[in-house]
Amino acid sequence: MTKPRITARTAAGFNRRALLAAAGAATAALAAPRILRAQGKELVIGGAASHKNFVETIIGPAVEKKFNCKIVFEGSRSLVNLEKMQKNKDKQYLSVVMMDDPVMIPAVAEGLLDPITTAKVPNMAALKPGTVHMDGMWVNYLQPWLGIAYNPKAMKTAPTSWADAYDPKYKGRVILPSLQNTEGLANLFMAAFLATGKPMPEAQKDIDAAFKKLVTIKPNLLTAYTQMPQAYNLLEQGEGFMISSAISQVAMERKVGGAPVDIAVPKEGIFAMPSGVALVKGGPQPELAAGYINEMIGPEVQAKLSTATYSLPTNKDTPVPPGAPTGVTIHGIDWKFVADNRADWVKRWDRDMSM
Amino acid sequence: MSVRSAPSVWRDPVALLAAPAVLYLLVVYAFPLFWLLMKSFTGPAGPTVQPYVAFMADPFNWRVIGNTLRVAAWVTLVCFLIGYPAAFALARAGAFVQIVMLVSIILPLSIGAVVKAFAWQIVLRRDGVVSQLLLGLGIWDEPQRLLFTETGLVLGAANIFLPFMILPIYSVVKLIDPRLSEAGATLGATPLYRFAHVTLPLTLPGVVSGIAFVFSMSVSMFVIPSLLIGDRFQTLSTLTGRSFLLMRNEQLGSTTAVILLVLAVSIVVGSTWLARRMGGSTT
Numbered sequence: 001m002t003k004p005r006i007t008a009r010t011a012a013g014f015n016r017r018a019l020l021a022a023a024g025a026a027t028a029a030l031a032a033p034r035i036l037r038a039q040g041k042e043l044v045i046g047g048a049a050s051h052k053n054f055v056e057t058i059i060g061p062a063v064e065k066k067f068n069c070k071i072v073f074e075g076s077r078s079l080v081n082l083e084k085m086q087k088n089k090d091k092q093y094l095s096v097v098m099m100d101d102p103v104m105i106p107a108v109a110e111g112l113l114d115p116i117t118t119a120k121v122p123n124m125a126a127l128k129p130g131t132v133h134m135d136g137m138w139v140n141y142l143q144p145w146l147g148i149a150y151n152p153k154a155m156k157t158a159p160t161s162w163a164d165a166y167d168p169k170y171k172g173r174v175i176l177p178s179l180q181n182t183e184g185l186a187n188l189f190m191a192a193f194l195a196t197g198k199p200m201p202e203a204q205k206d207i208d209a210a211f212k213k214l215v216t217i218k219p220n221l222l223t224a225y226t227q228m229p230q231a232y233n234l235l236e237q238g239e240g241f242m243i244s245s246a247i248s249q250v251a252m253e254r255k256v257g258g259a260p261v262d263i264a265v266p267k268e269g270i271f272a273m274p275s276g277v278a279l280v281k282g283g284p285q286p287e288l289a290a291g292y293i294n295e296m297i298g299p300e301v302q303a304k305l306s307t308a309t310y311s312l313p314t315n316k317d318t319p320v321p322p323g324a325p326t327g328v329t330i331h332g333i334d335w336k337f338v339a340d341n342r343a344d345w346v347k348r349w350d351r352d353m354s355m
Numbered sequence: 356m357s358v359r360s361a362p363s364v365w366r367d368p369v370a371l372l373a374a375p376a377v378l379y380l381l382v383v384y385a386f387p388l389f390w391l392l393m394k395s396f397t398g399p400a401g402p403t404v405q406p407y408v409a410f411m412a413d414p415f416n417w418r419v420i421g422n423t424l425r426v427a428a429w430v431t432l433v434c435f436l437i438g439y440p441a442a443f444a445l446a447r448a449g450a451f452v453q454i455v456m457l458v459s460i461i462l463p464l465s466i467g468a469v470v471k472a473f474a475w476q477i478v479l480r481r482d483g484v485v486s487q488l489l490l491g492l493g494i495w496d497e498p499q500r501l502l503f504t505e506t507g508l509v510l511g512a513a514n515i516f517l518p519f520m521i522l523p524i525y526s527v528v529k530l531i532d533p534r535l536s537e538a539g540a541t542l543g544a545t546p547l548y549r550f551a552h553v554t555l556p557l558t559l560p561g562v563v564s565g566i567a568f569v570f571s572m573s574v575s576m577f578v579i580p581s582l583l584i585g586d587r588f589q590t591l592s593t594l595t596g597r598s599f600l601l602m603r604n605e606q607l608g609s610t611t612a613v614i615l616l617v618l619a620v621s622i623v624v625g626s627t628w629l630a631r632r633m634g635g636s637t638t
Contacts, residue, residue, distance in 0.1 A: 079603075172500050178586035180601050223503040223585035230582060233473065239480040239502065343602055351415050355504075355587045 041069035043288050046084060046280075047098035049075040055098075058304045063295045069288055078103040085112040085280060095283035096292050100182055101276045104138045105339040113137050114279040120290040123297045123315065130332050131274065131314040140274035141296050142305060143312040145325065146186045148264045149246030154238045158264045162190045165244040166217050173241040174220040175231050179342075179349040184224075185333060186245040186271045188214065188345065193268065200269075200331045207345060215352050224353060236260055247273060252310035252323075269329030272312070388616075395609035406610040423590040424618065426508060427574035431520075433513040434569045438520030439562070445521065446528040460518045468515055472582035475511040476502060508584045512573050519568040527561030563630045567623045574619045591615040 043063075047055060052075040060071040074084075078099035085094060085107060099107070107113050115136040118124045124132065124139060131140040148159045154173075159165070165174045165187075177184035192210035193203040203209075222240045225231040228250065234240040236259045243251075251263040277296060279289050295301055302318040305311075312324055320326050396402055410416050445456050463471070478484050479501040489495040501507045531554065539549040577592045591611050598608030 079600075180586065180597065221587070222500070224587050226581055226586050230473075230476070233476065234480075234502075237477070237480060238482075239476075343604075346602065350589055353587055354418075354589065 041067065041285060041288055042072060043069055043095050043285050043292060044072045044074065044093055045096045045098065045292065046074050046076070046081040046094040048077055048100075051075060051098055054305055054308055058308060059292070059296050059301055062301050063292050066295060067288055067291055069285075071292070082107055082112075086110065089282075092280050092283040094280045095285050095289035096277060097280055098141070098275065098277045099138075101133065101138070101140070101274050101333075101335045102182060102339055102342070104133065104276050104278060105335060107278070108134055108137045112281055114281040114283075114286070116279055116290070116293060120279075120287075121294045121297070123294045123299075126299070126315050126317050127297060128314050128316045130272075133276070133335075138276040138278035139293070139297065140272075140314045141277045141293075141302075142275045142309060143272040143314055143330070144275065144309065145248045145312060145330065146183055146245050146271040146273055147248060147251075147325075148242055148244050148266055149232075149235060149251040149261055150242040150264060151235050151238055151240070151260050152262050153260045154241045158262065159242055160264065160267055162187075162244065162266045162268050163194055164266075165220060165242060166194075168219070170220050170241055172220065172222055173239075174217065175222050175234060175240040175243045176217070176224045177228075177231070177243070177245055178224045178226045179346050180226055181228070183245050183247050183273065185338060189271070189331070189333065190245075190268065191217075200329075201334070204331075204334060205337065207341070207348075211348055211352050218353065221353075232259070232261065245271075248324075249309045249311055265325045265328050269331050270325060271331045271333060274314075275311075391609045392613055394605060395613045397606075406606050407614075410607075410610055410614070419589045419591060419594055420614070420618070422588060423574055423592070423615070424622075426505065426512070426580070426590065427570055429505075429509045430512045430516060430573040431566055431570045433509060434517050434520040435562070435566065437513070438517055438565060439524060439558075441517075442521050442524035442528050442558075442561070445525045446531075447533075460521055464518055468576075468578050469582065471515050472511060472579055475507070475514070475583060479507045479510070503583070503585050503587075505584070505588070508580055508588070511583045512576060512579050515579060516569045516572055519572065520565040523564040523568065524558060524561035527558050531557050559630055559633075563627050566626060570626075571619050571623055574622075575615060591618075 045055065052073060055071070055073045055075075060073065063069070064071055074081075074094070076084075081094070081097045081099050082103050085092065085097065088094075089112070097107070097113075104113070116124060116132075116139055117136055121139075124136070127139060131143075133139070148162070148165070150159055152158070164170070165176075176187055179185065179188065188207065188210045189200065189204040191213035192198075192206045193200055195209045195213035196203050196206055198206065222234065223231075231240070231243050231246075232250070232254055235243055236254070238260075246263060248263055251261055254261040255263070277293055279286070279293065283289060296305075297315050299315055299317050302313040302315040303321070306313040306318065306324070307321040310321070310324065312320060312330075395406055396404065398405055445453060445460070448456060480486070481498040481500065481502075483501075485501060486495070486498050490498065501510075535553055535557070536549050539553050540546075544552070575592050576590075577596050580588065580590055580593055581596075592615060595608050595611040595615065598604045598611065
């Protein structure tokens, strides 16, 4: 049992897969035929590189123990996973994909996913409302949230509102994510919310109002980043005071690591950045794949997972981990609407937000 | 031409030594480039120039082209102004100083652009060295933002590309016989006249290749602007990168890539031609 059973692969790994599998099988067949039989079931999961740690230490071991199988995790990016499924449409090798919700939509449109049902995944019944999408095409296994990251050394009082980023006293000190980055969408919707005063589900459709409000933040902007590490670098050096719309997990990891970073929960509420998981249509080992998802959204793994990632669990029977916000409005994002309009928004962002 | 040059390969088999290089460039460079070119001219209904028409019809894209060329021109100018005298100092230095100088020029090349861009972020921030210096000299009354400005981008990029200006000029200066200038002096030429009529024309080949290197690298840089100026300042290469990586719009990406290529090549070729006319042969 000391032998590590989880193997990680890089984005390019799938090209080496056949070779590795063949070599592995040959060696195993020669050396230890019994092990080969025992560990014959192998499940390949596609996800983001940032998932690697918790898949290998939390979800993987739980699933392997229960089903006596081997979990192989390929960590890349959501879009790379989509590409892998597109390229292997006739002979999928991924069984489960863990991708951002916006990327799930094209995957559904191209018929690459199999719906998740309570028959296959009983724990689905315990999921919070709003975490099952498009009739079960994918579900959310975690809710990292978006708040405002700030440098407590530079800002004596923590931000309390999304409107603080517009306050003239923070001239040149505010960092925004680019609209290219998923976390950047929060600013757009919040701008509409602040400008129109409408409830969020309605406000987030009023993109024109959003941009009219958002351009007024320009004097305060230090930069709009596409590379998140740079944003935290600027924040921690004190050049930037706040990152308006920051992912809880990233900010908390920096904070726990000792950096002068904290994350504030604005009074208007936070955004859920749901992380999706789906079954690959025609993927190998479909029962095992369903079992993986069932474990993932089960109370035991959920508790460990939400604590380790400073996120909110999606299983309603799992308590919110200490330190995570409670009693605050969690705004959802209409990902279908985003997918349909994102390109136009990015175009307008380029024009309106340029220097 | 082709009729005459083809058999010469056989007469002079040394030319065959270029075969691996030619093959390599064909496979990894020419074919992909050709594919890219075709992609930008291919619409859903066959060959088209529509992507180019649409791109050019948008005034924002002209600003992007302007950004790209302006920044590249500034970077090239700064590199030239710093690199030209530096190349002379390098060529005329004593053996030990020359080694030290060469090492200090070449060693930074082994550090990636990302690391250097991050270093510039520290140098250019409000409490950074540049800001402290300008405040100390009384040029600035209060700290101002240099990071994420065009000035900051030009400074950072010029630093990264400087060796590519110095080294070609150095290699030419090294070969100039110092007695030529002395001969001019004996004949009564003023230092300025000697520089303009003797030294400058002789260094022109190095200058032209230095400018070609720096300009073509800075016109196409991607990582440096994305770190030093961010998302609010688009250039042709950041637009190209984003079209492929985020928007998954291969046609837009290949269109901007081809426009960038054409602009860069024509400016480099054009300036080389101009330099030849001004200073005689550069080869």
